[in-house]
Amino acid sequence: MSTPPVLEAPGTGTSPLLEARRVTMRFGGLTAVDGVDLTVGRGQIVGLIGPNGAGKTTFFNCLTGLYVPTDGEVRFDGAALPPRPAKVTRAGVARTFQNIRLFANMTVLENVIVGRHTRTTAGLLSAIGRGPRYRREERESHSRAGELLEFVGLGGQGNQLARNLSYGAQRRLEIARALASEPKLLLLDEPTAGMNPQETRETEELVHAVRDQGIAVLVIEHDMRFIMNLCDRVAVLVQGSKLIEGAPGDVQADERVVEAYLGAPDDEPPPLDEGDEAATRDPNQERTA
Numbered sequence: 430m431s432t433p434p435v436l437e438a439p440g441t442g443t444s445p446l447l448e449a450r451r452v453t454m455r456f457g458g459l460t461a462v463d464g465v466d467l468t469v470g471r472g473q474i475v476g477l478i479g480p481n482g483a484g485k486t487t488f489f490n491c492l493t494g495l496y497v498p499t500d501g502e503v504r505f506d507g508a509a510l511p512p513r514p515a516k517v518t519r520a521g522v523a524r525t526f527q528n529i530r531l532f533a534n535m536t537v538l539e540n541v542i543v544g545r546h547t548r549t550t551a552g553l554l555s556a557i558g559r560g561p562r563y564r565r566e567e568r569e570s571h572s573r574a575g576e577l578l579e580f581v582g583l584g585g586q587g588n589q590l591a592r593n594l595s596y597g598a599q600r601r602l603e604i605a606r607a608l609a610s611e612p613k614l615l616l617l618d619e620p621t622a623g624m625n626p627q628e629t630r631e632t633e634e635l636v637h638a639v640r641d642q643g644i645a646v647l648v649i650e651h652d653m654r655f656i657m658n659l660c661d662r663v664a665v666l667v668q669g670s671k672l673i674e675g676a677p678g679d680v681q682a683d684e685r686v687v688e689a690y691l692g693a694p695d696d697e698p699p700p701l702d703e704g705d706e707a708a709t710r711d712p713n714q715e716r717t718a
């Protein structure tokens with residue numbers, strides 16, 4: 430008699446937290462993501478970089494249930510990734526977006542509380558009737574949201590309208606809202622886009638603090654200095670395919686990466702100087718969100 434396969438209970442296995450295998454996403458005739466493998470271990474910070482249109486955001490969307498990959502497989506915490514965003518959030522994956530998506534006319538605290546809705550269990554009737562379970566969960570949500578605002582450096586600003594926060598503070602609020610769903614993995618899509626150097630440094634510290642809470646992070650970013658300071662591992666996407674993956678120093682030194690960003694040597698690239706931030710960034714990426 431054959432031995433039945435051992436099924437790994439979610440959260441208990443030794444497998445990577447996230448495992449994408451041969452993920453492919455096609456839009457009509459365009460292959461935006463082409464057979465990409467990527468793993469993120471528990472508590473790791475992994476960077477995903479690549480020139481404009483390389484497929485980074487599309488790949489993210491395949492990891493959050495926004496897109497169901499045309500081909501390939503995504504496993505999270507020992508199980509197949511569910512096919513819908515709300516279920517993916519409940520499974521433990523949270524994300525922020527390239528462009529800020531806050532509820533501008535809600536308070537800072539309310540924005541974070543909204544992020545907890547996948548973790549509250551009071552049913553509709555309890556909510557309408559404001560039953561004891563609803564009231565207890567509401568108290569807990571308020572208290573946890575306050576803690577998260579402290580954690581991201583927005584303590585004392587909970588009663589402001591989100592739209593009145595500075596740009597950098599709004600980005601922090603997005604992270605607090607994502608953390609409110611109690612993720613095991615946080616996906617950040619260009620968290621420092623449009624930030625000044627001080628805000629970028631603060632974001633770097635915040636992401637390290639998130640990891641210190643045991644939460645793994647996968648981050649898309651164009652600011653190379655940020656990525657190199659932050660990540661345990663970096664993967665480079667070019668035209669939908671993974672070009673290379675490795676330690677930040679190795680990736681930065683790889684000629685193929687320099688070429689992908691700056692063009693082949695015949696294109697007379699500007700010199701790549703470690704200390705010159707402008708030269709280590711994608712020249713097409715001086716964007717503001």
Ligand SMILES: Nc1ncnc2c1ncn2[C@@H]1O[C@H](COP(=O)(O)OP(=O)(O)OP(=O)(O)O)[C@@H](O)[C@H]1O
Pocket residue numbers: 456459461479480481482483484485486487488
């Ligand atoms: N919904 C869609 N329908 C059709 N094509 C799409 C769709 N989403 C993305 N694409 C295309 O897929 C390719 C990859 O786009 P994607 O936004 O994933 O790249 P990216 O690496 O995130 O770029 P950027 O750094 O500019 O944000 C591009 O050619 C883009 O035009």
